[in-house]
Amino acid sequence: MEWFTDGDYWLSRLVFQRALAGVYLIAFLTAALQFRALIGERGMLPVPDYLRQASPRQTPSLFHLHYSDRFFAAVAWAGCALAAALAAGAADQVPLWAAMACWAVLWALYLSIVNVGQTWYGFGWESLLLETGFLAVFLGNERTAPPVLVLWMLRWVLFRVEFGAGLIKIRGDRCWRDLTCLQYHHETQPMPGPLSWFFHRMPRPLHRVEAAANHVTQLLVPVLLFTPQPVASAAAGLMVLTQLWLVLSGNFSWLNWLTIALALSAVDFSAVAAPPSLPRPPLWYEAVVIAVAAGVLLLSYRPARNLLSRRQAMNRSFDPFHLVNAYGAFGSVGRVRFEVVVEGTDEQAPHEGTVWREYGFKGKPTDVRRLPRQYAPYHLRLDWMMWFAALSPAYARSWFGPFVARLLDGDRDTLRLLARNPFPDAPPVYVRARLFHYRFTTWRELRATGAWWHRTYVRDFLRPTRLR
Structure with missing residues (x-):
């Protein structure tokens, strides 16, 4: 099937996979260094207590089979090691099936952590990492050209992240509609960064420009992801610039960096580096990718309906595996x-x-x-x-x-x-x-x-x- 792959995106895939592995590394490192106090056996919300009440069907996790702090640490540090190997390009040195297995293990390990993390893991970027990481399993390696269906599914994730955040702002706080939210946000955001004081002290007209630019990037630009190149690449580039602005203005965990990685997967880098000659994918791989795409399409019904709903939910998972989720951020902004x-x-x-x-x-x-x-x-x-x-x-x-x-x-x-x-x-x-x-x-x-x-x-x- 000639339509199945597009070699022009080989560099986009490489950049995306390396960036995603880096985010995974940070996520597993965070878990390894903080879990004992938060959810360990003597933690504030101990995992063993939670597992006595949680159903494996509702919260699939390795820890339903066994939990100890030593085992959790082994899972977290194993995730760090595997993520570091993938960031270094290990997946391109093994057969296609082995590369897929590596990404699948990474996803399963982090799913196991998130599903027992309780309050401490209730953030939208946890689901975003799991949804993106699941799709990365089927993106392939240098043994085949990037599959078009997975590239489109990654754009669908990016669209929901940006468009969902834009809609929840417009539907939510009035200050987003009158362009005054950013007069408060830099001061009242969850964790200001070293430049947040200076962002807050910018002239108020610039705050209005910030808010208007945010609406353009989140409500208009995402639609352009589904247009032909080079328009889609330009749209993704605008999203990258917006996310870098957010990186400078505050501390939002890995949300911005993961969004940047998703945007880079939509950029056509073929003008920068000519794509190499890649072999035709095996038939079993084509069948698996098509089946996954069909499953994602079915699971997208509820998140898509959520986008159209007047009662739009923010950062919500509709299945225990966090496969297709709803996203959004700062539907309301505190004034104090x-x-x-x-x-x-x-x-x-x-x-x-x-x-x-x-x-x-x-x-x-x-x-x-x-x-x-x-x-x-x-x-x-x-x-x-x-x-x-x-x-x-x-x-x-x-x-x-x-x-x-x-x-x-x-x-x-x-x-x-x-x-x-x-x-x-x-x-x-x-x-x-x-x-x-x-x-x-x-x-x-x-x-x-x-x-x-x-x-x-x-x-x-x-x-x-x-x-x-």
């Missing part, structure tokens, strides 16, 4: 930033003059003089959930109490998630949490105080608590 500040004391009986010392977080704002750091594409899961907790205590109901208990116990795995432990010699006797209003300082305040943030006490989030 709240932060939960966690403090401890070693005094036996807190009183009005008690000295409380703050715990420092790696990514989320705490110290007002500390310029936000760049962590993305690495994902600081605790810091992100602290942002949600500040929005509403309901987001923290399942894990915040266990988090405080581990601070009182001086748990080493939990303390490794933090930037600063104010009690290095012995754990505190009491821990409390208070809610503050944070805002970026003005140019004048920054020059006068050296502080990037100004904060005002709002109320108690958790009254002083000790271990029984």
Whole structure:
């Protein structure tokens, strides 16, 4: 079947696969370094407790067969090793079936982690990585030209990511329609980056230009992905530029980088490097790809209907394997930033003059003089959930109490998630949490105080608590 492959996309496939393997590497590394405190046997939301209630049919995972922290670590580090090998091009050095097996194992390992990750893995980029990683299984290697059907399915993913985000903005917060959302977003986003202060302080007309450009890129440009070249390549290039702008303005885990990888798969690089002569794909491979494409088409019904719905859901999976999902981001934008500040004391009986010392977080704002750091594409899961907790205590109901208990116990795995432990010699006797209003300082305040943030006490989030 001459239509089945397109050799002009051999370099697009190579770039996409290397980038995807790099994202997988970051995702598995994040899991390996953080799981013990979050979902380990002694974690805040232990996997063994979850597995007693979860059905293997609803949450397919290797860990239904066996769980221990040592086994989870082995899965995570094995994923790191395999992802690194694929990023280095190992899949192109083996037969086609072996390359497909490598990508399938990588996808199955990460699916196993996500499906037991509970609250800590409830982010849209987890499903995006799984959906994209599943399609990568069938993209082939240098033993065959890229299959056209898989290339189109990757564009369908990219379309839903961008168009879904654009629709949920227009349908959601009024500030997206009057182009004022970005007057607040750079300050109130979950985890600002080192340039976020400067983005926030741009003139307001530029914020309006930002918002308008966002609507163009997310509502109009995605349609052009399905047009002939070079228009599709130009559309993908605009998406890459927009995502790089987001990379500069904040920390959004690997969402932007994975979107860039998807966009690059739609770019025709044949003018840059002439495609080599690639062999005809085997018949079994053609049959498998056609069957997968048919399955994706059937599973696309609910996500497509979701795009057209007035009650559009954001970042939702419709099947336990996360094969075809709904995406979206920032359907509403906060006007005010709240932060939960966690403090401890070693005094036996807190009183009005008690000295409380703050715990420092790696990514989320705490110290007002500390310029936000760049962590993305690495994902600081605790810091992100602290942002949600500040929005509403309901987001923290399942894990915040266990988090405080581990601070009182001086748990080493939990303390490794933090930037600063104010009690290095012995754990505190009491821990409390208070809610503050944070805002970026003005140019004048920054020059006068050296502080990037100004904060005002709002109320108690958790009254002083000790271990029984």
